[in-house]
Amino acid sequence: MRRYQVSIVRYEKPYQSVQKAILDCNGLAKMATGARVFIKPNIVFWTRACSFPKWGMITTSRLLEDVVKVIKEHGIKDITIGEGMVADPGDEDTPIHAFRALGYETLRKKYGVKYVNVMKRPFRKIELEGGISLNYNEDILGSDFVVDLPVLKTHNQTVVSLGLKNLKGTIDIASRKKCHSPDRRKNLHYHIARLADPLPPILTVIDGIYSLERGPGFDGRMHRKNLLIASGDLLSADMVGARILGYEPSFVEHLAAAIERVGRPKDLSDIEVIGGRIEDTVSHHEFDFPYSRDQWGEVPLALARQGIKGLFYRKFDSTLCTYCSRLNGLILTAIRQAWQGQPWDGVEVLTGKLMEPTPGMKATVLIGECMYRRNRNHPAIRKRLAARGCPPDPAGIVRALNGAGIPVEAELFSQIDTLPGFFMVRYENNPEFDESFFRID
Ligand code: SF4
Numbered sequence: 546m547r548r549y550q551v552s553i554v555r556y557e558k559p560y561q562s563v564q565k566a567i568l569d570c571n572g573l574a575k576m577a578t579g580a581r582v583f584i585k586p587n588i589v590f591w592t593r594a595c596s597f598p599k600w601g602m603i604t605t606s607r608l609l610e611d612v613v614k615v616i617k618e619h620g621i622k623d624i625t626i627g628e629g630m631v632a633d634p635g636d637e638d639t640p641i642h643a644f645r646a647l648g649y650e651t652l653r654k655k656y657g658v659k660y661v662n663v664m665k666r667p668f669r670k671i672e673l674e675g676g677i678s679l680n681y682n683e684d685i686l687g688s689d690f691v692v693d694l695p696v697l698k699t700h701n702q703t704v705v706s707l708g709l710k711n712l713k714g715t716i717d718i719a720s721r722k723k724c725h726s727p728d729r730r731k732n733l734h735y736h737i738a739r740l741a742d743p744l745p746p747i748l749t750v751i752d753g754i755y756s757l758e759r760g761p762g763f764d765g766r767m768h769r770k771n772l773l774i775a776s777g778d779l780l781s782a783d784m785v786g787a788r789i790l791g792y793e794p795s796f797v798e799h800l801a802a803a804i805e806r807v808g809r810p811k812d813l814s815d816i817e818v819i820g821g822r823i824e825d826t827v828s829h830h831e832f833d834f835p836y837s838r839d840q841w842g843e844v845p846l847a848l849a850r851q852g853i854k855g856l857f858y859r860k861f862d863s864t865l866c867t868y869c870s871r872l873n874g875l876i877l878t879a880i881r882q883a884w885q886g887q888p889w890d891g892v893e894v895l896t897g898k899l900m901e902p903t904p905g906m907k908a909t910v911l912i913g914e915c916m917y918r919r920n921r922n923h924p925a926i927r928k929r930l931a932a933r934g935c936p937p938d939p940a941g942i943v944r945a946l947n948g949a950g951i952p953v954e955a956e957l958f959s960q961i962d963t964l965p966g967f968f969m970v971r972y973e974n975n976p977e978f979d980e981s982f983f984r985i986d
Contacts, residue, residue, distance in 0.1 A: 595966030601757030629663030648985025791829030855889035868936030
């Protein structure tokens with residue numbers, strides 16, 4: 546039986562730890578002399594409005610620089626760093642700000658690497674197995690070798706977000722929406738399992754200097770973990786990463802699907818772990834915010850504990866995508882602030898592409914164009930309040946919730962960019978959470 550090598554290395558020193566992780570797993574074996582190399586970090590979120598917690602959410606610039614050094618030492622000259630972060634349509638300044646703040650311009654000057662905003666580059670439609678197609682960034686398709694740098698994190702839709710999931714940042718927005726398909730079989734997990742198919746050989750280095758619980762966003766719980774996981778086999782790196790986060794690969798739908806496609810064992814028995822031991826590094830990371838459901842409502846547990854009643858705001862499913870995902874947390878925050886102690890009158894809020902109204906509700910709020918189109922004429926709806934658009938219009942969300950008797954404030958939605966800054970307080974005065982990991986000197 547073939548053995549796949551995965552290295553687990555304690556992050557102790559810049560460069561040396563990264564070099565060890567890559568060389569221990571023989572991770573550059575498929576990188577040919579003169580290869581064009583594409584590096585994919587993870588910048589899942591950025592704002593120009595405030596300082597916000599990045600630990601476990603964004604690939605550290607420290608790791609990125611050390612990876613660039615290791616590759617250059619192997620004689621590689623053509624290196625492109627590429628990321629397609631989701632910003633508001635037409636917002637070209639935020640990605641530029643992110644790249645500069647994270648030191649990518651310094652990397653360009655120091656090492657001669659290029660960096661590109663994937664969203665501004667050409668895409669090419671690629672037919673994948675199973676009759677699906679996605680539009681991939683031309684730079685990664687045209688490269689000879691990919692270095693995938695996800696962060697060690699859990700994710701509220703996919704349980705973990707590691708190497709496979711990180712590749713979603715190289716397809717265009719239309720394709721990302723397609724990934725969150727309402728098709729019960731060819732769903733989000735089905736798409737993620739196939740994301741690496743058209744790409745050249747991939748070295749995956751999972752950045753576990755910090756990890757994130759209840760990711761993928763800044764509202765999750767960040768931890769200092771000091772760990773690197775690397776492999777020349779993407780799936781093996783993800784399987785080990787999932788187990789370190791406390792999940793069997795068979796529990797993670799996209800990993801289970803990917804494993805089944807290639808006929809490998811799910812129990813990691815064909816993986817040789819080099820360096821550390823998985824057992825010594827496992828720490829269970831919750832992936833989801835719990836919800837509470839009774840006759841008084843269905844809301845995240847935090848809202849139920851606050852006493853909120855009369856609201857039925859089901860947990861989003863895997864069809865909620867891109868823009869709506871970014872707004873969901875804000876809507877819940879606005880609802881918490883709007884609560885004045887009197888039960889609301891049977892208000893249901895529906896999101897994503899698949900949800901159906903519950904008969905008997907007094908008012909139904911439809912968030913996003915997909916929900917509007919699916920349910921606009923649904924006979925179970927007594928009072929329909931829709932926030933249309935993709936992305937949904939924040940003013941429309943406020944109007945819809947106000948119309949349902951929930952007095953959320955418009956001002957909060959106009960301050961959307963500053964909200965992440967409030968989460969900094971959790972990490973202040975804790976030297977473990979060091980902002981310098983996201984700078985390059
Ligand atoms: S409306 Fe929301 S769920 Fe529908 S495609 Fe747009 S972002 Fe995705």
